[in-house]
Amino acid sequence: MKVLMIIPAYNEEKSILKTIENLKSVNSSVDYVIINDGSSDRTKKICEDNNLNYIDLINNLGIGGAVQTGYMYAFQNNYDIAIQFDGDGQHDAKYISDLIDAISKGNDMVIGSRFIEKTEGFKSSFMRRQGIQVLSTLIKICTGKKITDPTSGFRAANRKVIEYFMREYPVDYPEPDTIVKLLKRGYKVKEIPVLMKERKNGKSSITPLKSIYYMIKVCLSIIMASLSSKGEN
């Protein structure tokens, strides 16, 4: 099975190389592609100099547009599984095989969740966890399925979902939105436990100021996604 790691990178000059080296040392059987999302720092230069496999976007499209480019690339190059993986070192490459296993067992999308097991590891700040709880409850109401970590960006998709994402992917804050859309269209979504690390460099895409805006927007997108069940099954 051909597996592609999609690594969106926006101004990740400090961590991108480490992320790739770590990925290769832990799991060398998977391919990867970095999506340089119009970074204004030296991210592109680092990719070039170290001969990393990267795609260069001339505009900053935001996380949604960048990740979608990765799915387009995965589809065009006949990958069976595409796994989203953050370029800032939050995600741990040792769980990649768990994600692949779960896809092999017939799931369409598998999400690495911080909240399934009562383990340690980085679980975000208190306020963030409350936000995640609200989204989780809302998804439960809209779809009937319990998703413990809807904002997790560590997720694997099979060929069917890759094809779907290639056609349709939300522009920003895509994680919770896509879960609802997939569930509504009858795809099988499963969560597996993972530990995450606190990011070393770079900031979260969600600053405190934006968090209320984020919640309103994401809640609206979840509700809209659950209402428009017209999509093909």
Next chain:
Amino acid sequence: MQLKLKLFLIIICLIFDLFIYRKVEKGKLQLRYSLVWYLVSLLLMLFTIFDNILNPIKDFLGFETTSNMIFLLGFFLLSLIVFSVYIKLSEQNIRITKLTQELALLKKEIYSNEKSDK
């Protein structure tokens, strides 16, 4: 309406028309987007010159004064125009995203072909 005010409004509209015309001529504004602004200017001129025709409409709709009606209808019209711009904006956003993605994938393909040729 006083004649002075009428003349003033008409002159403003004519200057506005000239302004639109110049922008279109210089290629700063596409002809199809100029039409709606010509329409706004034309309506304003019509209402200025024949301000009496608005009285029956005002009475029918139940406005206290004609200016109140003009303000409200003008507000609706401008909201409509702004909303249509937002739709256009979203459309353009989607197109730019598509363009950027296709360009990136194409660059990638060309680059990897070059590498394998060497």
